[in-house]
Amino acid sequence: MNHIPAPVKERLLYLLGLLEKNAAPEKRRQGGYAGLVTSARVEELTGWHRDTIRKDISWLESRETAGSPGGYDPGVLIPAIRKALGLDRVRRFCIVGLGRLGSAYLNRPFAPGCDGMGEFELAAGFDINVNRVEILKSPVPLYPAYKMGEVIARFGIEIALLCVPPGEARGAAEKLAASGIRGIVNFAPAALVLPPDVAVRNVYVADELRALVINMESSGNPG
Amino acid sequence: MNHIPAPVKERLLYLLGLLEKNAAPEKRRQGGYAGLVTSARVEELTGWHRDTIRKDISWLESRETAGSPGGYDPGVLIPAIRKALGLDRVRRFCIVGLGRLGSAYLNRPFAPGCDGMGEFELAAGFDINVNRVEILKSPVPLYPAYKMGEVIARFGIEIALLCVPPGEARGAAEKLAASGIRGIVNFAPAALVLPPDVAVRNVYVADELRALVINMESSGNPG
Numbered sequence: 528m529n530h531i532p533a534p535v536k537e538r539l540l541y542l543l544g545l546l547e548k549n550a551a552p553e554k555r556r557q558g559g560y561a562g563l564v565t566s567a568r569v570e571e572l573t574g575w576h577r578d579t580i581r582k583d584i585s586w587l588e589s590r591e592t593a594g595s596p597g598g599y600d601p602g603v604l605i606p607a608i609r610k611a612l613g614l615d616r617v618r619r620f621c622i623v624g625l626g627r628l629g630s631a632y633l634n635r636p637f638a639p640g641c642d643g644m645g646e647f648e649l650a651a652g653f654d655i656n657v658n659r660v661e662i663l664k665s666p667v668p669l670y671p672a673y674k675m676g677e678v679i680a681r682f683g684i685e686i687a688l689l690c691v692p693p694g695e696a697r698g699a700a701e702k703l704a705a706s707g708i709r710g711i712v713n714f715a716p717a718a719l720v721l722p723p724d725v726a727v728r729n730v731y732v733a734d735e736l737r738a739l740v741i742n743m744e745s746s747g748n749p750g
Numbered sequence: 751m752n753h754i755p756a757p758v759k760e761r762l763l764y765l766l767g768l769l770e771k772n773a774a775p776e777k778r779r780q781g782g783y784a785g786l787v788t789s790a791r792v793e794e795l796t797g798w799h800r801d802t803i804r805k806d807i808s809w810l811e812s813r814e815t816a817g818s819p820g821g822y823d824p825g826v827l828i829p830a831i832r833k834a835l836g837l838d839r840v841r842r843f844c845i846v847g848l849g850r851l852g853s854a855y856l857n858r859p860f861a862p863g864c865d866g867m868g869e870f871e872l873a874a875g876f877d878i879n880v881n882r883v884e885i886l887k888s889p890v891p892l893y894p895a896y897k898m899g900e901v902i903a904r905f906g907i908e909i910a911l912l913c914v915p916p917g918e919a920r921g922a923a924e925k926l927a928a929s930g931i932r933g934i935v936n937f938a939p940a941a942l943v944l945p946p947d948v949a950v951r952n953v954y955v956a957d958e959l960r961a962l963v964i965n966m967e968s969s970g971n972p973g
Contacts, residue, residue: 534797536964544957574757612964620959627854635851636916636939637955647959685966686959693859710966712958718862726965728958733861734767735935735951736843736870736909741759741835742949743908743933 531586536612538575538583543608545572546601563598587611617648619684623672623699624691625654625663628714632688633665650682655695672699676706685709693717700727754809759835761798761806766831768795769824786821810834840871842907846895846922847914848877848886851937855911856888873905878918895922899929908932916940923950 531539546564566577566584573580584599587607609615622629633652652669654660660669670678678684687708691699696715703711703725710726713719719727754762769787789800789807796803807822810830832838845852856875877883878895886892893901901907910931914922919938926934926948933949936942942950 532797533965537961540960540964574755612960613966614960614963618959618963627850628858631850631854632955637959646963647956686962688955693862710962712955712962716859716862726962728962728965729862730953730958731861732855732911732935733870735953736841736860737763737835737837738760739909739933739935739949739951740837740841740869741763742756742951743836 531611535583535586538573538579539586539608540612541573542569542580542583543605543612543614545569546605546608549601562601564601564604565598568598614646617646618686619648619650619682620686620688621651621653621679621682621684622649622688622690623653623675623703624689624695624715625652625656625659625669626690626692629654629688629690630663632690633663633667647686650684651678653678672702675702679703679706679708687711689713689715689719691715700725754834758806758809761796761802762809762831763835764796765792765803765806766828766835766837768792769828769831772824785824787824787827788821791821837869840869841909842871842873842905843909843911844874844876844902844905844907845872845911845913846876846898846926847912847918847938848875848879848882848892849913849915852877852911852913853886855913856886856890870909873907874901876901895925898925902926902929902931910934912936912938912942914938923948 549564566580569575569580570577584604587604588611606615622633625633629652633649637647637649649667651667652660652663652665653672653675654669655672657671660671663669685708687703687710689696689699689703689711693715694717696713696717697719700711700713700719700721704721708725710728711719711721713727713729716731716733718729721727772787789803792798792803793800807827810827811834829838845856848856852875856872860870860872872890874890875883875886875888875892876895876898877892880894883892883894908931910926910933912919912922912926912934916938917940919936919940920942923934923936923942923944927944931948934942934944934951936950936952939954939956941952944950
């Protein structure tokens with residue numbers, strides 16, 4: 528596969544979300560451009576220059592996504608983007624740390640209507656507290672933390688949601704890396720130190736609050 | 751204040767994070783360009799064109815941020831961006847829904863080292879279950895949900911972290927909007943319907959997983 532630069536991937540992921548929303552059954556009935564999407568329309572929705580959008584799509588290296596004068600066909604573009612971004616197969620993930628946060632995620636759906644969760648399958652949960660592992664109700668098997676390496680390999684788990692307390696985050700992340708995990712979504716408010724072949728995405732509430740505030744200011748500022 | 755377009759705000763927020771990381775004490779000692787930041791360096795780190803970066807910074811409308819031939823001074827740029835994005839004063843927030851997820855956030859720090867949380871102050875928690883409100887240990891006062899309007903007004907709370915179960919999310923969000931809240935960080939996997947003057951930021955685990963996977967693919971793909 529060609530090596531797509533990170534900013535291009537991020538824009539393609541955002542575009543995928545837009546296309547999927549527009550491809551939802553209730554929208555599809557409304558028609559418009561016979562269902563085609565133009566780079567001008569994407570520019571309108573995102574603020575990216577249409578030349579940037581065209582260049583981004585050209586990374587997909589598929590003749591069908593080249594676009595006609597009327598625009599791009601979402602039915603072709605959506606699977607092409609999924610494939611290019613590595614979202615075209617199911618990946619297994621686990622939850623590490625089954626305190627309040629981890630056990631909350633263990634027992635609730637992950638997306639509105641669970642769209643997109645077909646791409647991800649919760650396979651196991653881990654905690655250092657053996658009692659907790661035995662007592663908790665769970666839709667997937669739970670294991671004591673020392674079994675991480677064995678279980679991650681056996682189930683082909685690629686991703687971990689890290690939900691341990693802040694002080695335990697670095698240690699747990701190191702164990703996960705040693706167990707062959709390839710990516711961590713970090714909910715612990717702690718910066719992780721990991722080998723370069725393990726991807727990390729930090730979900731810090733402070734960052735979410737900031738991103739919210741910049742939208743608050745632009746929508747009806749009473750100040 | 752001038753009306754800065756949303757994509758510019760998002761880039762400025764990202765730039766703020768980069769600058770703050772570079773302004774951390776352990777980095778500052780290393781020097782380099784006498785502490786100045788160039789648009790070429792930002793292009794290197796983000797992939798945005800340096801002309802875009804210069805234009806974004808020009809929105810700040812401050813003579814001091816105009817930049818010298820050597821680059822921009824982070825000591826000037828950081829407060830100018832904070833001010834332009836509305837991040838230059840403390841905002842109070844509350845947690846709504848004190849089940850596993852909400853009570854987890856009630857009792858843990860929100861950012862690594864709590865940097866940046868000076869901008870946000872947790873002021874209260876709410877739950878429809880009065881027993882829960884009375885029993886839970888908390889660093890801030892907790893109230894039954896019916897007191898939302900009164901408490902939000904009294905404490906000047908602007909933001910809510912919505913942590914209720916998916917089925918209760920819409921109802922709780924409506925009550926928050928009616929109580930005068932200005933922004934909601936939604937941790938419930940449910941799409942909210944809100945008046946246009948209430949900003950929403952959805953934290954869906956499925957979206958975080960996708961964003962992680964696109965980074966996994968670019969860092970050491972074994973496939």
